[in-house]
Amino acid sequence: MSALIYSFDTDQRPTLAEVGGKALSLIATTKAGLPVPDGLALSVAFFAPWTEAIKVTPEWQALLDAPTKEACDRVKALAAQMTLTDAQTEALIGHLDLFASGGTFAVRSSSPEEDLAGASFAGMYETFLGTTRDQIEDVVAKAYASMFDIHVMSYKVRQGIALEGTAISVIVQRQIASDVSGVGFSLNPMNNCYDEAVIDAGFGLGEAIVSGIVTPDHYVVDKVSMEIIDKRISEKAVALHLNPDGGMTKGAPTDPQAQALTEGQILELTGLIKDTEDHYGFPVDIEWAYENDRLFLLQARPITTYFPLFPEMITAPGTRKKLYMDTFGLTQGFNERLSILGADIWAIVLDRLKRGGMPAGPEGYLLNLHGRQYFQLHNMMKGLGKRALDLFNSYDNALEGREAELLRDYKAQTMSPQMKQARRAQISMVGKMLPHTIRLLWDPIRFAKGTEASVEGLLDKFRAMENDRPFDALVEDAFTAFDAIFFDFLAYMAGFLGEWRIRRMMRGTEGEALKMFLVMDVPSNPTSAMGHAMLALAGFPDIRATLDAADFETKIRERSYAPEFMEAFDAYIDRYGARGFREIDIATPRVMERLGDFFQQLKAINLDDNQMLHAHTRKADAIAKMREIAKSKGKLKAFDKNLRTIEVTYGHRETPKYLVVMMNGALRRVALEIGAEFVAQGRLDAAGDIFELSIAQVAQAQTDETLALRPLIATNLKPMEIVAGVKDYPNFIDSRGKIFRKHIEAGSGDLAGMAVSHGTYTGRAKVLKTPYEKRLEPGDILVTVATEPSWTPVFVNASAVVLEVGGGLQHGAIIAREYGLPCVSGLPGVTGIIKDGDLLEVDGTNGIVKILETAA
Template identity: 30%
Template sequence: MPTPLILKFDDIRAEMLPLVGGKAANLGVLTTAGFPVPPGLCVTTEAYRRVTEQAGLDDVLDALAVTRADDVKALNELAARARALVLSAPVPGDIAEAVRRSAHGPVAVRSSATAEDLPYASFAGQQDTYLNVVGEEAVLDAVRRCWASLWTDRAVAYRAAGGIDPRAVRLAVVVQEMVQSEIAGVMFTANPVTGRRREAVIDASPGLGEAVVSGAVNPDHFVVDVATGRITERRLGDKRLAVRSLSGGGVERVETAVEGACVTDAQIRALAELGDRVEEHYGSPQDTEWAIDPGGALWLTQSRPITTLYPIPRHSASERPDGMRIYFCFTVAQGLYRPITPMGMSAFRVLSSSVADLVGTPVADRLEGAPQFAEAGGRMFLDATGIMRSRVGRALFPRLLDVMEARSATVLRGLAGEPRFSMTQRSVRPALRRLVRNAARFRIPSRAVRALLDPASAHRRADRLRAALRVRLASPVDASSLQRLDRVEQILGTRAIPLLPEIFPGAAAGFAMLGLAYRLLGERARPGELQTVLRGLPHNVTTEMDLALWHLAERIRADDGAVSLLLGTPAAELAGRFHAGSLPGPVQKGLAGFLEVYGVRAVAEIDLGVPRWSEDPTHIIGVLANYLRLEDPALAPDALFARGAAEATAMIRTLGARAGGVRGRAVRFALGRTRALAGLRELPKFIVITVLAAMRAELRTIGADLTARGLLDSPGDIFSLTLGEVRTALAAVSGQSASAGTAPPYPVTLRALVSERREESARELRRRHVPRVLLSDGTEPEAVATAVPVDGALTGTPASAGSVTGTARVVLDPVGAHLEPGEILVCPSTDPGWTPLFLTAGGLVMEMGGANSHGAVVAREYGIPAVVGVARASEHIVTGQRITVDGTSGTVVTG
């Protein structure tokens, strides 16, 4: 049966998207479901295919496939060539005749691309629409122009930014009866600004909806609580312009003067009720267009998913808490914006079950994780509702975030004042009992006291723990894949988390001494002076790593051939040569020694699914090359570190003298112990990363087994699965059955599941905004973007004292990033994988974090001014811009 050229809306089904495109598919679905859609039909993608096959687009498509998304000039030139070719292509007679037969009365001719109105990308307004088209030849011409509009500059750029294959898109065309509307507009069935679900947002204006959609008019604006029908917000626009149809075809823009609202309250509620039915039909919030004709009839002219809403965090199948919930994004607080792999998420579920054991609420199924564990968009969220509704949690959790993620702390304190999150656990006794029990179990008080009396003992203990951990994590040689999987789940579920209290007391004692000094000094300490004490801290595993890499660069600098090789060869090629053992001696040996100690680390290292530097040293080699470009000895990182340590020692003497007497001696003792112990702060995370790296190696071995059995294409594919799915697969191939309740059956083949997960991850990687705090109705409390103040200063949390003016370098991903010495690093967040860049940075501006977050700690130790928690810094600041960072006041001045 030949592929149809024309399909009526009644004959279109959702699964026909490749044939009719997104817009027509949705209109067909709405028509079949009985919604008030103006009748129409679709000129299918088969017509576009036959026309463009003659257009000679192949060369343009080949060029587009290899053109970078940021090469706007080249994309525009290619788009223009494609449009010209499509417009000049002849239209076969049967297609032209089919289109002419569709021209009955005034119609709207609208593009319907196959990459349009999708659940993850709306592509709204990227192709063209022609309104009030009258006559057969006019309709045929409008259809041709819609075909060509698949190659508008904006559409081509949008697809390039979204990673859409230019050969994968085709265009259908909707020909739909015109609604000569008296009033029209758009309606979101969820609030696109705050994210709140079941809150309709309606914009309305006289005339055709084009005026509202194109932004040519200030419409009336209404917000409706869908559940009650209550209009919670109304803001009337001036509505000075309307788009109206001309009698002979086409439209005109006319000035209007409409007093009051252009729609009645009854019409607003009817719209909200219609939107609610549409959302219920699709099962997700919708972006709709609507019109009211002269007779008062309400028409739905378009519906597509709202693609900008962040998904609501979901718990495991067995945990569906009631009532409004507060979700705190744990991964963003850890400096990770990118989505976590499914295996990385699965590992954290098991780790969370170990945390639940520590606090006295063991879980039945470790693979599901703690009840408070939730995920959305590939990020981990903590259900903080119980914490914020208890007296102890409300007092302590925001204070902890003050030094880790200050903006989240502010948001949570704001929520604490709302009646719906009123305190329900007023007694401190349950929390106190858990605290005393764990303090006794891990001998935390005695270890903290011993660390204060003898800091060297704390460091010896840490060294012994690291050495013993490497022995314990050594992989067994002859274990089966099921035995290896058992070992992974056991170590993650019972052994990893209890290691942390072994290290915690020393670091905690160090920061307790900093707090004591702060109280002893009071107003005697000026802003930024106590931060100076934290510069050049010894015993910090992350700064030791960065300096070890710098010293390797210094050794390589003595070999001119090695320097030329590193500066003139792509890092990925050098990584391949390293694994082949063919790099020059100083580089090969030095890099091997560095990776022997720090190869467990990576950018986004808390994700077990991410390759470690020992597997792929491309990033580290790129950083080495960057270090070799630093020629000013005064800016050498080891010199800066030593200078920071000297400044810290001098500051301790100054503050002690300023306090004087017994108080001064107490200040010097406290700050001395701070310097001796606070560097241990980074070690607990390094311990966890070491465990994750070892478990990753075990899982890769299992992945190799599944690959050999033909279930996966490569060992690394295992990280797109979960622990439960792997257990099910292994049980199946070994003739066993998975343990009941621990491993859900996978519904499709492993290869298909891996492919689907990778597509999901690729989409989430393009998400630019991840909320810090989210409510279970979708509301993001910090939803309104922070505006740049009138004086141009951005504000955040002071993190490292001092001021610097320099050139900004906005970096969203450190892998392959090139930072010129002295440039100011501007980034969303950081983890230890970023810190090698700090060594040549002149300053730091970070969207996330607080005064004791990872980036802030390392910036202080290197003595570079830093401000963290700066809202949308990577959007307000552009690379090459001159900015001034004041790490004492917490301001960033642009321009």
């Protein structure tokens, strides 16, 4: 049977349901020997008579029916009028007599739902400080009543917590008459570093800091070396102090600019923060106080807003750190994890495409882990030298200017066998490429025709793929066919060389500023070709006459459109049907599975005013000017030859990924067939569940019908639970949780990022999180985190692009250059700074975005 009251030093073990998270924490830390002031918890059972009386009232039923402010206030008023029963009074007085005589109490709530991993009610329940003994009954009733506050009830509704189970415990604790107090974090909430404690301190009671009426001192301490690494002293103009007869007094400190804590106290407090974190085994924030130079722990809560690392990525405190770059956000245009099967296949893609030069595993350059993929920068700095630093900065300039720090603190100390093998593979690759490169440079046009023939042959193999072998054999056969034409992809190198020759030809002339147009919208680029194919489909009268997505889906499935349109549609699906949002993941539905979204994309294209038309015109004008310059130098023939080479070969830099995506589409089709067989056997609930199995598990399941698949899926997904609530993954993070970001501020209206596509444009912003979210009108500036090929139609109406994720090699930057759109990237948090309708000036030449006017 639950006790009515538990003292903090109780020998019993109350549950969360009995005393709530806050009281349970104080009882646990008291038992652990941490310096917690004496106190007691009035349990949920203590308040059972009150709760039972309230929950039979019409006011309570009205609150359940509609938890409005008015309904909550009526129930809260009932609760505040409750009086203690004889049993409650006897139990409370008996425990209060155990406190030392004199002094006052702090009274606060402790909800069974509070401070759980997924819910924090911080600041919603009422706290009462400086409560005298004769005020206890009245204040306890008020603390109890706060559980019916509209803020609490609304938060529960949002969190999916049932209101019917509303209950509360209340803490009564000896009030510390603090000289100095504040809060402390066992990790740095600004950069997520697990090795840094952060302390905010002010004079008097901590309520001044918590309520925001004073700016506290701010200290950052390295928990490993126990060194103070940052200190900011504020003018603490207000202090709250206890009155001997209860309540608080607001006054001014004797010296508001004095440092609140001594150096010794800062380190002592850091020790308490470490001890509290060690006790719980996870990051915590605490409230603390010094009274007569004695340190007390007032509260401890889990930090729920930090970014957790997978255990495999963490190094022990004080050991050599590792540095990771999350490849998805910077290279793929999305942040979500891959499916288990998708991650398996993508890992093979990177291994085969890099021909052994990008080894995976803890001692290699790539880490494939729980549906995510990381560059291991610590190993790459050792194995690749300065080239690695250049590579990081080409993706995102968040690490720019920190090269010395990176080499000092993160560069691996020894060369692993995998790094040595990668170096040998890179040298070997040069030799293998040489004969193909000679053929390419001798006749790039002929070489490119061979590449196109190889691509068509591989596409035919993917189209013909059937469920006639074990799945692992199908995957291996697909990659073997891919490997066979690997050196045909070198065609793009001739385009790079041709571009370099023309840039050199234009040096010192007005043509130098037009060089970007050379590689814009080249016919050999499959992504650009897809954009043109979509534009052609959007121009059919059939599409313009279709009213909605449902109508489109019906007519496509019934094939009731005009034969000319169906022929064009079939050709598009045959060539680009596997492309789409998150296309590198085999689990991602393809165009034929998302016909409604595809229709919306087609309808969003403005046929009369779009960037493909503008790009064609601007490119033609630029080429004409450069031809005139080349002619004046007597180099027109060389110019035309190099331009032809660029047109035919340069776009093949996108061909490998295009083929990987088409392969994924074929493998997806077969995987779903296998998944349907598992469903028929009663081993899966849905065919799509197969994507949470690995390649080996699928193949084993095909030959062993006794293999239980649901438990395998549960095991595969278990490690991902720690990041279940994560929405934004950092691009750069070290093995002690420290996140590296480029700091930007919107105060002046100027945002400095990375210049990735030349030009300047002024227009209104449209902020998108997904390509299907809202319509981008001609002239709008696209503002988003990052993009991938499914965003290509969106660019058709954009006039400039602003991206959170940096780097000139990502899809958004590439397409912006293809269409000649000014583009700035590498602006972390910019989608939260810029709002729809803000007037922007995007300077893609210098990497500057100016907010000229905010939207009304």
